[in-house]
Amino acid sequence: MNPRNGVTRREFLRRSLITAAGLATGVSATTVSSEQTSSSESLRLVFATDAHLMLNDALRSEEGLAAAVAAIKGLQPRPDLIVCGGDLTDTSPELDYPAADKLLNRFLGIWKRGQSIETHYVFGNHDLVGIKNPLVSRHDSRFGKGLFEKRLGLPKLYYSFEKRGWRFIILDDVWPNPDGSYYGEYKADQLDFVRSELEAHKEKPTVIAGHIPTVSVFGTWAGFARFVGTNFKRRPSLISRNGNSLVNLIRNSAANVKLVLAGHLHYQERMDMDGVCYLNGGAVCGNWWKGPLMGCSEGFNVIDLRPDGSFTIDYKTFGWRAS
Numbered sequence: 234m235n236p237r238n239g240v241t242r243r244e245f246l247r248r249s250l251i252t253a254a255g256l257a258t259g260v261s262a263t264t265v266s267s268e269q270t271s272s273s274e275s276l277r278l279v280f281a282t283d284a285h286l287m288l289n290d291a292l293r294s295e296e297g298l299a300a301a302v303a304a305i306k307g308l309q310p311r312p313d314l315i316v317c318g319g320d321l322t323d324t325s326p327e328l329d330y331p332a333a334d335k336l337l338n339r340f341l342g343i344w345k346r347g348q349s350i351e352t353h354y355v356f357g358n359h360d361l362v363g364i365k366n367p368l369v370s371r372h373d374s375r376f377g378k379g380l381f382e383k384r385l386g387l388p389k390l391y392y393s394f395e396k397r398g399w400r401f402i403i404l405d406d407v408w409p410n411p412d413g414s415y416y417g418e419y420k421a422d423q424l425d426f427v428r429s430e431l432e433a434h435k436e437k438p439t440v441i442a443g444h445i446p447t448v449s450v451f452g453t454w455a456g457f458a459r460f461v462g463t464n465f466k467r468r469p470s471l472i473s474r475n476g477n478s479l480v481n482l483i484r485n486s487a488a489n490v491k492l493v494l495a496g497h498l499h500y501q502e503r504m505d506m507d508g509v510c511y512l513n514g515g516a517v518c519g520n521w522w523k524g525p526l527m528g529c530s531e532g533f534n535v536i537d538l539r540p541d542g543s544f545t546i547d548y549k550t551f552g553w554r555a556s
């Protein structure tokens with residue numbers, strides 16, 4: 234028995250085998266299908282995460298972001314909605330308020346240029362303003378998550394909405410420490426929120442999105458998570474401290490959750506467990522605009538969601554060449 238999460242080692246290994254069987258990693262352009270039914274009424278979702286727009290257009294990130302937006306805009310069929318998975322900009326934790334505001338403005342200017350696809354935002358650790366800047370006031374309403382909330386008009390960073398029969402739950406799983414670091418966790422109020430959402434919409438196919446992954450195989454083999462004795466240890470800045478709480482909540486709800494999306498790792502990986510697909514969706518910026526990260530190129534996921542709850546996932550690159 235694992236004392237941390239109440240999962241026996243045998244059960245853990247069984248689940249790991251399921252995970253490994255469903256894994257698709259390190260892809261630059263690939264299509265992964267799930268449940269091969271078809272329908273002409275698909276809802277086309279783009280999950281674009283980790284754009285990391287750099288300060289002063291470092292590494293030509295403005296050109297890169299514009300190329301990603303053009304690729305999304307050019308998709309046929311046209312996307313019905315975009316979920317931006319967080320880390321819109323790169324340097325906000327180090328900046329003061331005017332500089333962070335200007336950078337976020339720059340992001341939104343490029344993002345909205347010539348396209349008007351409905352976009353919903355997830356909060357990322359790089360969106361925390363001023364937490365690594367000792368000169369900014371901690372009491373300013375723009376500190377931490379404040380500027381992002383204000384500029385994107387989000388009274389709360391966790392929320393839900395519905396689109397053509399699919400439910401979407403956006404979670405806020407990034408928490409700053411006083412020393413400027415951060416960790417990932419699903420707080421009790423958000424788990425309650427998910428529980429009530431799933432209870433109220435049990436039959437509806439549902440997508441949940443956050444920034445820091447719930448689970449990750451990449452984290453395990455890259456050394457971010459490992460067994461120490463019988464305990465499974467992972468770095469809480471890279472994988473959620475209590476991802477198992479969300480996994481178990483979904484499992485026990487018997488609701489119709491289909492996908493759990495995350496960003497943060499800049500690596501495309503997919504895990505299928507209990508009929509739920511956990512997708513950590515690459516990164517628009519790849520390796521922070523320096524090229525692919527461990528084989529994963531700059532890109533975004535195009536996810537076609539069908540009325541019967543089936544879906545396809547296609548990681549699209551946009552031909553970015555780093556300097």
Ligand SMILES: [Fe+2]
Binds near residue numbers: 285320359497498499
């Ligand atoms: Fe990131």
